[in-house]
Amino acid sequence: DAGVTQSPTHLIKTRGQHVTLRCSPISGHKSVSWYQQVLGQGPQFIFQYYEKEERGRGNFPDRFSARQFPNYSSELNVNALLLGDSALYLCASGGLGQVSSYEQYFGPGTRLTVT
């Protein structure tokens, strides 16, 4: 079975631009979460979506937004990019509501560099 996939793998943007990152969860998983991992730190929670509804939001500015589609894939959008947005963006999929679903499976990430 395919794992969590993310696209693109790398991208470079300029300050002030907008970026869209994409994630496809493992087949059968209905929950997608997004994390930001700045170099040298642990991942920080950004959003969680389940059945197309936002179920959680971390301490990130409104420039960050996300959505989940009927096929459970997800997009993370970041507007007005800042240098500090440079990071590895990780997507994780899992179920919700069952003990076993508390496992989350991470994709390889998208490395965003803002210049």
Next chain:
Amino acid sequence: AQSVTQLDSQVPVFEEAPVELRCNYSSSVSVYLFWYVQYPNQGLQLLLKYLSGSTLVKGINGFEAEFNKSQTSFHLRKPSVHISDTAEYFCAVSERRGGNKLTFGTGTQLKVEL
């Protein structure tokens, strides 16, 4: 709210030696506990988890961890490390109720030397 503390940012160890990576957490509610490993330029891979039951949890690649509720710790151990274990290790917690949002520690870089 929860927090996770990984006191050791780097742990050097010789191949075939034992290793312990320390993790302490703070939470006002019951939590699940996890250890993830991250190899260079890759995502996170789940090593092991504690959900309930036995406090000694065995994971992949010969790793194990012990949940100690009184000390709010979840230290990761391996009796004999290999060069291929060189990676970043993250301890994480999530609330038992309220979804599966993970709160991570800052990570411990395990460097295995010959």
